[in-house]
Amino acid sequence: MSMGERILILGGGVIGLASAFELGKRGHQVTVIEKNKCGGQASGAAAGMLAPFSEIGEDPDDFFQLCLASLRLYPTWQKEVKSLSKCEFEYTNSGSLHAVYHEADLLALETRQAWQREWGAETEVLSANQLHQFEPELSTDIIAAMHYPEESHVFAPDYVKALEQACRNLGVLIEDELEEVAIIEWKDEIKLEAKYGKTFTGQRLIVSSGAWSHELEEIFSIRIPVYPIRGQICAYDNLHGRVKHIVYTSQGYLVPKGNGTLVNGASEDIAGFATDVTEKGIMRLTNWNYQIFPFLKQRIPFHKWAGLRPATQDGYPLIGKLEEAPHIIFATGHYRNGILLSPVTAVSVANLVDGMANHVPLHLFKPERFT
Ligand SMILES: Cc1cc2nc3c(=O)[nH]c(=O)nc-3n(C[C@H](O)[C@H](O)[C@H](O)COP(=O)(O)OP(=O)(O)OC[C@H]3O[C@@H](n4cnc5c(N)ncnc54)[C@H](O)[C@@H]3O)c2cc1C
Structure with missing residues:
Protein backbone atom coordinates (compact mmCIF):
# COMPACT_ATOMS: atom_id res chain seq x y z
CA MET A 1 0.00 0.00 0.00
CA GLN A 78 -21.94 7.91 10.58
CA LYS A 79 -20.61 6.84 13.99
CA GLU A 80 -17.05 7.39 12.80
CA VAL A 81 -17.87 10.81 11.36
CA LYS A 82 -19.51 11.78 14.65
CA SER A 83 -16.66 10.54 16.80
CA LEU A 84 -13.90 12.11 14.69
CA SER A 85 -15.74 15.42 14.26
CA LYS A 86 -17.22 15.64 17.76
CA CYS A 87 -20.29 16.99 15.94
CA GLU A 88 -23.80 15.61 16.12
CA PHE A 89 -26.15 15.16 13.17
CA GLU A 90 -29.38 13.29 12.73
CA TYR A 91 -29.22 9.77 11.33
CA THR A 92 -32.56 8.00 11.72
CA ASN A 93 -33.57 4.53 10.68
CA SER A 94 -37.19 5.55 10.15
CA GLY A 95 -38.02 3.01 7.47
CA SER A 96 -40.01 4.12 4.46
CA LEU A 97 -43.36 3.55 2.82
CA HIS A 98 -43.51 3.43 -0.95
CA ALA A 99 -47.14 4.31 -1.56
CA VAL A 100 -49.38 3.53 -4.56
CA TYR A 101 -52.82 4.82 -5.51
CA HIS A 102 -54.12 2.37 -8.11
CA GLU A 103 -54.75 -1.36 -8.26
CA ALA A 104 -52.69 -1.41 -11.44
CA ASP A 105 -49.58 -0.32 -9.51
CA LEU A 106 -49.77 -3.29 -7.16
CA LEU A 107 -48.26 -5.66 -9.68
CA ALA A 108 -45.25 -3.36 -10.13
CA LEU A 109 -44.80 -3.29 -6.34
CA GLU A 110 -44.83 -7.06 -6.19
CA THR A 111 -42.32 -7.38 -9.05
CA ARG A 112 -40.05 -4.96 -7.25
CA GLN A 113 -40.47 -6.85 -4.02
CA ALA A 114 -39.54 -10.15 -5.65
CA TRP A 115 -36.11 -9.03 -6.85
CA GLN A 116 -35.37 -6.77 -3.91
CA ARG A 117 -35.95 -9.68 -1.53
CA GLU A 118 -33.18 -11.55 -3.32
CA TRP A 119 -30.91 -8.74 -2.10
CA GLY A 120 -31.94 -9.28 1.48
CA ALA A 121 -34.47 -6.45 1.66
CA GLU A 122 -37.03 -7.18 4.35
CA THR A 123 -40.00 -5.80 2.48
CA GLU A 124 -43.66 -6.12 3.11
CA VAL A 125 -46.62 -4.91 1.06
CA LEU A 126 -49.06 -3.30 3.46
CA SER A 127 -52.78 -3.01 2.71
CA ALA A 128 -54.66 0.22 3.39
CA ASN A 129 -55.83 -1.18 6.74
CA GLN A 130 -52.36 -2.15 7.88
CA LEU A 131 -51.00 1.18 6.69
CA HIS A 132 -53.38 3.00 8.95
CA GLN A 133 -51.54 1.55 11.95
CA PHE A 134 -48.13 2.49 10.59
CA GLU A 135 -48.98 6.04 9.63
CA PRO A 136 -52.46 7.02 10.94
CA GLU A 137 -52.78 10.31 9.04
CA LEU A 138 -51.93 8.92 5.63
CA SER A 139 -54.48 9.64 2.89
CA THR A 140 -57.14 6.97 2.39
CA ASP A 141 -56.56 7.34 -1.38
CA ILE A 142 -53.43 5.26 -0.91
CA ILE A 143 -54.40 1.64 -1.50
CA ALA A 144 -51.14 -0.03 -0.50
CA ALA A 145 -47.49 0.62 0.24
CA MET A 146 -44.27 -1.27 0.39
CA HIS A 147 -42.57 -1.00 3.75
CA TYR A 148 -38.76 -0.83 3.63
CA PRO A 149 -37.58 -0.98 7.24
CA GLU A 150 -33.89 -0.52 6.26
CA GLU A 151 -34.35 2.86 4.59
CA SER A 152 -33.10 5.78 6.66
CA HIS A 153 -32.23 9.46 6.44
CA VAL A 154 -29.65 11.97 7.63
CA PHE A 155 -29.93 15.71 8.16
CA VAL A 226 -22.57 15.85 -16.36
CA TYR A 227 -25.19 18.59 -16.18
CA PRO A 228 -27.24 20.31 -13.48
CA ILE A 229 -30.83 19.27 -12.79
CA ARG A 230 -32.38 21.70 -10.36
CA GLY A 231 -34.25 20.28 -7.40
CA GLN A 232 -36.69 22.54 -5.61
CA ILE A 233 -37.70 21.47 -2.16
CA CYS A 234 -39.54 22.82 0.88
CA ALA A 235 -40.25 22.02 4.50
CA TYR A 236 -43.10 22.36 7.01
CA ASP A 237 -42.43 22.95 10.68
CA ASN A 238 -43.99 22.05 14.03
CA LEU A 239 -44.90 18.50 13.11
CA HIS A 240 -43.16 16.67 15.95
CA GLY A 241 -44.03 12.99 15.84
CA ARG A 242 -46.94 13.37 13.43
CA VAL A 243 -45.22 11.51 10.59
CA LYS A 244 -42.96 8.56 11.37
CA HIS A 245 -41.72 7.15 8.08
CA ILE A 246 -40.29 8.49 4.87
CA VAL A 247 -43.25 8.42 2.48
CA TYR A 248 -42.30 8.02 -1.15
CA THR A 249 -44.70 8.37 -4.11
CA SER A 250 -44.25 8.73 -7.85
CA GLN A 251 -44.88 12.49 -7.54
CA GLY A 252 -42.78 13.40 -4.52
CA TYR A 253 -41.64 12.37 -1.07
CA LEU A 254 -41.87 13.48 2.56
CA VAL A 255 -39.14 13.02 5.15
CA PRO A 256 -39.89 13.64 8.86
CA LYS A 257 -36.90 15.17 10.61
CA GLY A 258 -36.09 14.91 14.30
CA ASN A 259 -36.34 18.71 14.68
CA GLY A 260 -40.07 18.56 13.91
CA THR A 261 -39.82 19.61 10.28
CA LEU A 262 -41.22 17.64 7.36
CA VAL A 263 -39.13 17.92 4.21
CA ASN A 264 -41.05 17.73 0.94
CA GLY A 265 -39.04 17.10 -2.21
CA ALA A 266 -38.32 17.55 -4.94
CA SER A 267 -38.97 18.94 -8.38
CA GLU A 268 -36.71 18.25 -11.35
CA ASP A 269 -36.14 20.95 -13.91
CA ILE A 270 -33.43 22.38 -16.11
CA ALA A 271 -32.44 25.94 -15.30
CA GLY A 272 -28.71 26.05 -16.00
CA PHE A 273 -26.85 26.85 -12.78
CA ALA A 274 -29.68 28.90 -11.25
CA THR A 275 -30.57 27.82 -7.71
CA ASP A 276 -33.56 30.05 -7.15
CA VAL A 277 -36.97 28.76 -6.17
CA THR A 278 -39.96 29.33 -8.45
CA GLU A 279 -43.63 29.43 -7.53
CA LYS A 280 -44.35 26.77 -10.13
CA GLY A 281 -41.65 24.46 -8.81
CA ILE A 282 -42.90 24.59 -5.22
CA MET A 283 -46.57 24.40 -6.28
CA ARG A 284 -45.82 21.12 -7.99
CA LEU A 285 -44.94 19.77 -4.55
CA THR A 286 -47.61 21.47 -2.48
CA ASN A 287 -50.40 20.65 -4.96
CA TRP A 288 -49.59 17.00 -4.58
CA ASN A 289 -48.57 16.43 -1.00
CA TYR A 290 -52.03 16.64 0.58
CA GLN A 291 -52.75 13.47 -1.40
CA ILE A 292 -50.15 11.91 0.88
CA PHE A 293 -51.19 13.70 4.11
CA PRO A 294 -54.50 15.59 3.87
CA PHE A 295 -53.55 17.80 6.85
CA LEU A 296 -50.90 19.46 4.67
CA LYS A 297 -53.66 21.26 2.75
CA GLN A 298 -53.91 23.71 5.67
CA ARG A 299 -50.18 24.21 5.93
CA ILE A 300 -47.71 26.57 4.30
CA PRO A 301 -44.05 25.59 3.97
CA PHE A 302 -41.83 27.67 6.28
CA HIS A 303 -38.72 27.16 4.17
CA LYS A 304 -38.08 26.67 0.42
CA TRP A 305 -34.76 26.11 -1.30
CA ALA A 306 -33.12 24.50 -4.33
CA GLY A 307 -29.95 22.72 -5.37
CA LEU A 308 -28.29 21.34 -8.48
CA ARG A 309 -28.10 17.58 -8.84
CA PRO A 310 -25.15 16.42 -10.91
CA ALA A 311 -26.98 14.34 -13.53
CA THR A 312 -25.22 12.25 -16.16
C1 LIG B 1 -33.30 19.10 -3.73
C2 LIG B 1 -32.36 17.94 -3.68
C3 LIG B 1 -32.68 16.83 -2.91
C4 LIG B 1 -31.81 15.76 -2.84
N1 LIG B 1 -32.12 14.70 -2.03
C5 LIG B 1 -31.23 13.67 -1.89
C6 LIG B 1 -31.51 12.61 -1.00
O1 LIG B 1 -32.54 12.60 -0.34
N2 LIG B 1 -30.61 11.60 -0.90
C7 LIG B 1 -29.44 11.59 -1.62
O2 LIG B 1 -28.66 10.65 -1.48
N3 LIG B 1 -29.16 12.61 -2.48
C8 LIG B 1 -30.02 13.63 -2.63
N4 LIG B 1 -29.75 14.65 -3.50
C9 LIG B 1 -28.58 14.53 -4.38
C10 LIG B 1 -27.31 14.95 -3.66
O3 LIG B 1 -27.51 16.19 -3.06
C11 LIG B 1 -26.16 15.02 -4.66
O4 LIG B 1 -26.05 13.83 -5.40
C12 LIG B 1 -24.83 15.27 -3.94
O5 LIG B 1 -24.93 16.35 -3.05
C13 LIG B 1 -23.69 15.50 -4.92
O6 LIG B 1 -22.54 15.80 -4.18
P1 LIG B 1 -21.28 16.45 -4.86
O7 LIG B 1 -20.26 16.59 -3.79
O8 LIG B 1 -20.93 15.69 -6.08
O9 LIG B 1 -21.81 17.87 -5.40
P2 LIG B 1 -21.92 19.30 -4.70
O10 LIG B 1 -22.46 19.23 -3.33
O11 LIG B 1 -22.62 20.19 -5.66
O12 LIG B 1 -20.40 19.74 -4.56
C14 LIG B 1 -19.58 20.06 -5.64
C15 LIG B 1 -18.67 21.18 -5.17
O13 LIG B 1 -17.64 21.40 -6.13
C16 LIG B 1 -17.36 22.78 -6.15
N5 LIG B 1 -16.67 23.07 -7.41
C17 LIG B 1 -17.14 22.93 -8.67
N6 LIG B 1 -16.20 23.24 -9.57
C18 LIG B 1 -15.09 23.59 -8.88
C19 LIG B 1 -13.79 24.00 -9.25
N7 LIG B 1 -13.41 24.15 -10.51
N8 LIG B 1 -12.91 24.27 -8.26
C20 LIG B 1 -13.26 24.16 -6.97
N9 LIG B 1 -14.48 23.76 -6.56
C21 LIG B 1 -15.38 23.48 -7.50
C22 LIG B 1 -18.72 23.43 -6.00
O14 LIG B 1 -18.61 24.75 -5.52
C23 LIG B 1 -19.40 22.49 -5.00
O15 LIG B 1 -19.24 22.93 -3.66
C24 LIG B 1 -30.60 15.75 -3.59
C25 LIG B 1 -30.28 16.88 -4.35
C26 LIG B 1 -31.14 17.97 -4.40
C27 LIG B 1 -30.75 19.14 -5.21
Missing part, protein backbone atom coordinates in the same frame (compact mmCIF):
# COMPACT_ATOMS: atom_id res chain seq x y z
CA SER A 2 1.41 3.41 -0.95
CA MET A 3 0.99 5.62 2.10
CA GLY A 4 1.13 9.33 2.62
CA GLU A 5 0.44 10.52 -0.91
CA ARG A 6 -0.19 14.22 -1.51
CA ILE A 7 -3.75 14.31 -2.81
CA LEU A 8 -5.77 17.26 -4.10
CA ILE A 9 -9.55 17.03 -4.09
CA LEU A 10 -11.40 19.36 -6.45
CA GLY A 11 -14.78 20.23 -4.91
CA GLY A 12 -15.89 20.22 -1.27
CA GLY A 13 -19.37 18.76 -1.52
CA VAL A 14 -20.35 15.55 0.22
CA ILE A 15 -18.39 13.45 -2.29
CA GLY A 16 -15.15 15.43 -1.99
CA LEU A 17 -15.39 15.68 1.80
CA ALA A 18 -16.27 12.01 2.30
CA SER A 19 -13.32 11.03 0.08
CA ALA A 20 -11.04 13.40 2.01
CA PHE A 21 -12.26 11.88 5.28
CA GLU A 22 -11.52 8.32 4.18
CA LEU A 23 -8.14 9.23 2.64
CA GLY A 24 -7.23 11.28 5.72
CA LYS A 25 -8.01 8.33 7.99
CA ARG A 26 -5.69 6.21 5.89
CA GLY A 27 -2.80 8.59 6.44
CA HIS A 28 -2.70 10.51 3.16
CA GLN A 29 -1.92 14.24 2.99
CA VAL A 30 -5.14 15.63 1.64
CA THR A 31 -6.18 19.11 0.54
CA VAL A 32 -9.77 19.93 -0.40
CA ILE A 33 -10.00 22.75 -2.95
CA GLU A 34 -13.40 24.46 -2.98
CA LYS A 35 -14.27 27.55 -4.98
CA ASN A 36 -17.13 28.59 -2.67
CA LYS A 37 -18.09 27.12 0.69
CA CYS A 38 -17.90 23.41 1.44
CA GLY A 39 -21.36 21.88 1.27
CA GLY A 40 -22.78 25.08 -0.20
CA GLN A 41 -24.21 23.39 -3.30
CA ALA A 42 -26.21 20.18 -3.88
CA SER A 43 -24.97 18.51 -0.72
CA GLY A 44 -26.34 21.14 1.63
CA ALA A 45 -29.70 21.16 -0.17
CA ALA A 46 -30.49 17.44 -0.11
CA ALA A 47 -33.36 15.78 1.72
CA GLY A 48 -30.89 13.22 3.06
CA MET A 49 -32.82 10.07 2.20
CA LEU A 50 -30.86 6.85 2.20
CA ALA A 51 -33.34 4.98 0.06
CA PRO A 52 -31.95 2.59 -2.57
CA PHE A 53 -35.07 0.41 -2.68
CA SER A 54 -37.40 3.35 -3.20
CA GLU A 55 -35.09 5.03 -5.71
CA ILE A 56 -34.30 2.00 -7.86
CA GLY A 57 -37.31 -0.01 -8.84
CA GLU A 58 -36.41 -1.50 -12.17
CA ASP A 59 -33.18 -3.40 -12.13
CA PRO A 60 -30.76 -4.96 -9.69
CA ASP A 61 -27.71 -3.72 -11.63
CA ASP A 62 -24.29 -2.65 -10.31
CA PHE A 63 -25.68 0.79 -9.55
CA PHE A 64 -28.26 -0.71 -7.24
CA GLN A 65 -25.49 -2.78 -5.63
CA LEU A 66 -23.45 0.35 -5.07
CA CYS A 67 -26.41 2.11 -3.44
CA LEU A 68 -27.23 -0.88 -1.25
CA ALA A 69 -23.59 -1.31 -0.19
CA SER A 70 -23.54 2.35 0.82
CA LEU A 71 -26.76 2.08 2.85
CA ARG A 72 -25.19 -0.80 4.75
CA LEU A 73 -21.98 1.14 5.39
CA TYR A 74 -23.91 4.01 6.98
CA PRO A 75 -24.38 2.72 10.56
CA THR A 76 -20.62 2.45 11.13
CA TRP A 77 -19.70 5.34 8.87
CA ALA A 156 -27.76 16.55 5.15
CA PRO A 157 -26.51 20.07 6.05
CA ASP A 158 -25.36 18.89 9.50
CA TYR A 159 -23.84 15.70 8.10
CA VAL A 160 -21.76 17.71 5.62
CA LYS A 161 -20.63 20.13 8.36
CA ALA A 162 -19.58 17.20 10.52
CA LEU A 163 -17.67 15.66 7.61
CA GLU A 164 -15.80 18.93 7.09
CA GLN A 165 -14.94 19.16 10.80
CA ALA A 166 -13.85 15.51 10.89
CA CYS A 167 -11.56 16.22 7.92
CA ARG A 168 -10.00 19.19 9.71
CA ASN A 169 -9.49 17.11 12.86
CA LEU A 170 -7.70 14.51 10.75
CA GLY A 171 -5.33 17.15 9.41
CA VAL A 172 -6.96 17.54 6.00
CA LEU A 173 -6.40 21.07 4.67
CA ILE A 174 -9.56 22.81 3.54
CA GLU A 175 -8.93 25.60 1.04
CA ASP A 176 -12.28 27.22 0.39
CA GLU A 177 -13.75 30.44 -1.05
CA LEU A 178 -11.17 30.38 -3.85
CA GLU A 179 -13.74 31.75 -6.36
CA GLU A 180 -12.08 30.25 -9.42
CA VAL A 181 -9.83 27.22 -9.69
CA ALA A 182 -8.15 25.98 -12.86
CA ILE A 183 -6.15 22.84 -13.57
CA ILE A 184 -2.77 23.95 -14.91
CA GLU A 185 -0.94 20.60 -15.05
CA TRP A 186 -2.19 17.06 -14.64
CA LYS A 187 -0.25 14.70 -16.90
CA ASP A 188 2.45 14.14 -14.33
CA GLU A 189 2.37 16.29 -11.21
CA ILE A 190 -0.90 18.01 -10.49
CA LYS A 191 -0.95 21.78 -10.36
CA LEU A 192 -4.04 23.85 -9.64
CA GLU A 193 -4.23 27.59 -9.72
CA ALA A 194 -6.80 29.70 -7.92
CA LYS A 195 -7.64 33.37 -8.44
CA TYR A 196 -4.86 35.78 -7.42
CA GLY A 197 -2.17 33.25 -8.34
CA LYS A 198 -2.51 30.89 -5.38
CA THR A 199 -1.26 27.43 -6.46
CA PHE A 200 -1.58 23.88 -5.12
CA THR A 201 0.45 20.86 -6.12
CA GLY A 202 -0.02 17.15 -5.53
CA GLN A 203 0.63 13.65 -6.83
CA ARG A 204 -3.01 12.80 -7.30
CA LEU A 205 -6.26 14.56 -8.13
CA ILE A 206 -9.77 13.52 -7.16
CA VAL A 207 -12.39 15.23 -9.34
CA SER A 208 -15.52 15.76 -7.24
CA SER A 209 -16.83 19.01 -8.65
CA GLY A 210 -20.46 17.88 -8.95
CA ALA A 211 -22.65 19.61 -11.54
CA TRP A 212 -19.63 21.68 -12.69
CA SER A 213 -17.58 18.67 -13.79
CA HIS A 214 -18.48 19.25 -17.44
CA GLU A 215 -16.15 22.29 -17.36
CA LEU A 216 -13.18 19.89 -17.30
CA GLU A 217 -13.92 18.28 -20.68
CA GLU A 218 -11.44 20.38 -22.54
CA ILE A 219 -8.55 20.01 -20.14
CA PHE A 220 -8.84 16.20 -19.99
CA SER A 221 -9.92 15.78 -23.65
CA ILE A 222 -12.72 13.38 -22.72
CA ARG A 223 -16.48 13.74 -22.79
CA ILE A 224 -17.91 14.51 -19.36
CA PRO A 225 -21.69 14.68 -19.85
CA GLN A 313 -26.18 11.13 -19.63
CA ASP A 314 -26.79 7.50 -18.62
CA GLY A 315 -27.87 8.12 -15.04
CA TYR A 316 -24.79 6.51 -13.49
CA PRO A 317 -22.02 8.30 -11.63
CA LEU A 318 -18.42 8.56 -12.84
CA ILE A 319 -16.21 6.70 -10.38
CA GLY A 320 -12.77 5.48 -11.42
CA LYS A 321 -9.27 6.24 -12.62
CA LEU A 322 -8.54 7.73 -16.01
CA GLU A 323 -6.99 4.99 -18.13
CA GLU A 324 -4.32 7.28 -19.59
CA ALA A 325 -3.61 9.03 -16.30
CA PRO A 326 -4.43 6.70 -13.38
CA HIS A 327 -3.40 9.32 -10.84
CA ILE A 328 -6.59 11.20 -11.79
CA ILE A 329 -9.68 9.73 -10.14
CA PHE A 330 -13.22 10.80 -10.93
CA ALA A 331 -15.97 10.76 -8.30
CA THR A 332 -18.83 12.77 -9.69
CA GLY A 333 -22.28 12.65 -11.31
CA HIS A 334 -24.13 11.20 -8.31
CA TYR A 335 -27.40 12.78 -9.42
CA ARG A 336 -30.21 11.94 -6.95
CA ASN A 337 -28.22 9.76 -4.58
CA GLY A 338 -24.99 11.50 -3.60
CA ILE A 339 -25.75 11.59 0.12
CA LEU A 340 -26.58 7.89 0.10
CA LEU A 341 -23.53 7.10 -2.03
CA SER A 342 -20.99 9.16 -0.07
CA PRO A 343 -19.57 6.32 2.10
CA VAL A 344 -19.21 3.77 -0.69
CA THR A 345 -17.76 6.37 -3.07
CA ALA A 346 -15.21 7.46 -0.46
CA VAL A 347 -14.17 3.88 0.27
CA SER A 348 -13.98 3.06 -3.46
CA VAL A 349 -11.85 6.14 -4.17
CA ALA A 350 -9.50 5.38 -1.27
CA ASN A 351 -9.20 1.75 -2.41
CA LEU A 352 -8.28 2.96 -5.90
CA VAL A 353 -5.60 5.20 -4.40
CA ASP A 354 -4.23 2.42 -2.21
CA GLY A 355 -4.40 -0.22 -4.95
CA MET A 356 -6.90 -2.28 -2.99
CA ALA A 357 -9.76 -4.30 -4.46
CA ASN A 358 -13.27 -2.91 -4.41
CA HIS A 359 -16.15 -5.16 -3.40
CA VAL A 360 -18.63 -3.46 -5.67
CA PRO A 361 -17.66 -3.64 -9.37
CA LEU A 362 -16.96 -0.20 -10.85
CA HIS A 363 -16.96 -1.08 -14.61
CA LEU A 364 -20.33 0.55 -15.16
CA PHE A 365 -18.99 3.85 -13.76
CA LYS A 366 -15.83 4.25 -15.88
CA PRO A 367 -15.25 7.98 -16.38
CA GLU A 368 -14.19 7.54 -20.02
CA ARG A 369 -17.24 5.55 -21.12
CA PHE A 370 -18.78 8.48 -23.02
CA THR A 371 -15.67 9.24 -25.05
